[in-house]
Structures are given as structure tokens and as C-alpha cells.
Amino acid sequence: MAMTRSRRTTLSDIPKYRIGIDLGGTKMHAVVVNRHGKPLGSARRPTKSEVGYRDVLKRLRDTALEALADAGIGLRDIRSIGLGMPGPVDQARGRVVVAPNLGWSDKPVAEDLRMLLRRPVVLANDVNCGGLGEATYGAAKDATSAAAAFVGTGLGGAIILAGKVINGAHGFAGEIGHVPAPFDDAPCSCGRRGCLETVASKTGITRMILANQASGLRCRIKIAKDAKVRSSDLLRAWQAGCPSTRRAIKASARGVAWGLAAFGGIFDPEVFVLGGGVIEAMGSIFLPLVRDQLRIYSLLYSNRRPDVRLAALGDDAVAIGAAVASVEVLP
Numbered sequence: 001m002a003m004t005r006s007r008r009t010t011l012s013d014i015p016k017y018r019i020g021i022d023l024g025g026t027k028m029h030a031v032v033v034n035r036h037g038k039p040l041g042s043a044r045r046p047t048k049s050e051v052g053y054r055d056v057l058k059r060l061r062d063t064a065l066e067a068l069a070d071a072g073i074g075l076r077d078i079r080s081i082g083l084g085m086p087g088p089v090d091q092a093r094g095r096v097v098v099a100p101n102l103g104w105s106d107k108p109v110a111e112d113l114r115m116l117l118r119r120p121v122v123l124a125n126d127v128n129c130g131g132l133g134e135a136t137y138g139a140a141k142d143a144t145s146a147a148a149a150f151v152g153t154g155l156g157g158a159i160i161l162a163g164k165v166i167n168g169a170h171g172f173a174g175e176i177g178h179v180p181a182p183f184d185d186a187p188c189s190c191g192r193r194g195c196l197e198t199v200a201s202k203t204g205i206t207r208m209i210l211a212n213q214a215s216g217l218r219c220r221i222k223i224a225k226d227a228k229v230r231s232s233d234l235l236r237a238w239q240a241g242c243p244s245t246r247r248a249i250k251a252s253a254r255g256v257a258w259g260l261a262a263f264g265g266i267f268d269p270e271v272f273v274l275g276g277g278v279i280e281a282m283g284s285i286f287l288p289l290v291r292d293q294l295r296i297y298s299l300l301y302s303n304r305r306p307d308v309r310l311a312a313l314g315d316d317a318v319a320i321g322a323a324v325a326s327v328e329v330l331p
């Protein structure tokens with residue numbers, strides 16, 4: 001007859017998996033990772049923020065459960081959930097400060113999601129999660145310090161020092177997109193004018209192509225005034241030699257380099273990481289442009305080659321970084 005043994009809690013009893021979720025304005029993406037950050041399963045859903053806060057929370061729960069099913073792991077094996085939010089967060093209080101894309105402000109997201117999944121939830125800013133993911137398991141995993149710039153619809157940045165992402169006193173550290181830049185005086189999504197994002201983003205590239213067209217420069221892509229241009233369209237126009245597109249992309253890369261030069265002057269990181277939708281589509285075009293311009297802008301790199309790398313985790317970066325952020329708070 002088998003003896004019943006009393007079980008002592010050992011280190012191996014501590015749940016060893018994490019869920020990281022990237023909550024964006026249009027989609028949510030959950031990834032289950034093991035203790036080495038390896039993705040084991042994932043799931044996606046549209047965010048549908050227009051149907052309201054409670055409904056988005058339920059969709060987050062369902063997406064997390066679907067990712068678990070995909071990984072073949074039960075909720076009881078999950079130590080914590082990291083949630084990357086599109087906006088600044090108050091991590092200690094588990095509240096999102098403001099997320100304009102979702103229409104949320106001062107919401108107790110961590111507690112509300114914990115009630116639905118019965119697991120601790122840690123909030124972090126999505127761009128900081130992307131930087132943390134790349135610094136821990138991606139392009140800068142061998143570096144102790146890194147600055148990341150994510151070029152997409154807007155421009156986000158992240159600072160990593162000694163393997164930790166710097167959030168800052170108000171969650172705004174690394175937020176280079178809305179620093180005034182010496183390029184243009186175009187209106188910005190934030191309501192002010194001349195922010196770096198008005199140049200160093202897909203929105204900026206589109207605006208500059210339209211301006212180049214209006215000034216009589218030839219153009220091979222059609223852009224309706226309020227239409228969203230896909231990064232793949234920009235790539236095709238570049239490859240076709242479109243003069244308006246080429247000039248706009250060079251100006252945008254110059255803006256990205258200006259932002260990296262500022263990071264270089266502030267904390268001299270070992271590695272710069274370029275990520276985001278525009279870079280995923282056109283990284284091989286941006287990388288040399290940014291590197292060359294960085295050498296022109298920066299005294300530091302005038303006779304030293306800057307280590308600029310393309311992000312390696314792709315679409316998983318924010319979700320994986322959110323899982324890492326939850327490890328930092330709940331080891």
C-alpha cells in the first residue's frame with residue numbers, strides 16, 4: 001500500500017510561468033512565458049475599447065485564458081500577469097494614469113483584472129515593456145544599458161540601466177516622442193507643436209510626403225488626407241525610388257537619430273535598439289540612415305561607431321517585457 005507523504009513546500013512548488021499582455025488601442029496580445037522568457041503559447045483579440053472598460057477587462061481575461069490553453073498550462077501554474085498599457089501607469093497603486101487610445105483615466109486596472117483571473121497583476125507602460133523585453137531576451141540581452149526607440153504611429157522610447165527599465169518619478173522616463181525638436185513646427189497628437197514625434201514616426205513620414213508632394217516633388221504613392229498609410233506601402237514607394245517618400249524617410253531617420261543622440265548625451269548607453277512597426281517593415285533602410293546621422297549629431301560618436309541594433313522580438317516584445325516587469329515586482 002502506498003504511503004501518504006506529507007508535502008513540504010519547496011522552491012519548485014512556486015508557480016513558474018508568467019503571462020504578459022500587450023494591450024493596444026486596436027488589439028490585445030497575450031503570451032505565456034516560462035522562467036527563461038521563452039514564449040509557450042499566445043492569443044490575440046481586437047481591443048474594441050468603444051464598448052467600454054468592463055468589456056475590455058473581460059476580453060483581457062479571455063485572451064489570457066486562451067493563451068494558457070494554447071500553452072497547455074493551467075492558471076494555477078501562473079505566478080503573475082504583466083500588463084503593458086498604452087500610457088503612463090502608477091505601478092505601485094496598480095492604476096493607469098491615462099490611456100487616450102482606450103479612453104481610460106485613473107482606472108484601478110491591476111485590481112480589476114486580478115479579480116477576474118485570481119492572479120496578481122502588475123501594470124507597466126507598453127513602450128517600457130518593449131524596451132525591457134528587448135533588453136532581457138532580445139536585441140540587447142548582452143548589454144547592461146540600452147536605449148530603445150519604437151517608431152510606429154507615434155514615437156516611444158525606453159531607458160534600461162543595469163537590466164532594469166527606468167520608469168521615472170511620473171512614469172515618463174524615456175518619453176522622447178514629445179520632446180520639442182529642432183525640425184518643424186507641425187501640430188502633434190499631444191496638442192502641442194514641434195514634438196520629435198511629428199517627424200520621427202509614421203504619422204510624421206506621411207505628413208512630410210504630403211508636404212513634399214504639395215511643394216511639387218514627384219510622388220509614387222497616393223495618400224488621402226486622412227488615410228492611414230501602411231509601413232509596407234512606404235517600403236514599396238522607397239524601393240520604387242519615389243522622391244517624396246525618400247526625402248520624408250531620410251528626414252524621419254534624422255529625427256530618430258536626434259533622439260538617440262539625446263539619449264547618448266544623457267546616459268551613454270551601450271546599445272541602441274530600434275523597434276516598432278515602421279522599423280519592422282523598413283529596418284534595413286532605417287538602420288544605416290540612423291547610424292550615419294547619429295555620428296553627425298553626436299560628439300560621442302563622431303569617432304566611435306554607435307552600436308545600433310534592430311529589435312529582435314518583433315510583435316512579442318511588449319508582452320514578453322510585461323511578463324518580465326511582473327517578475328521584477330513579484331520575483
Ligand SMILES: [Zn+2]
Pocket residue numbers: 177178179188189190191192195197
Ligand atoms: Zn507631442
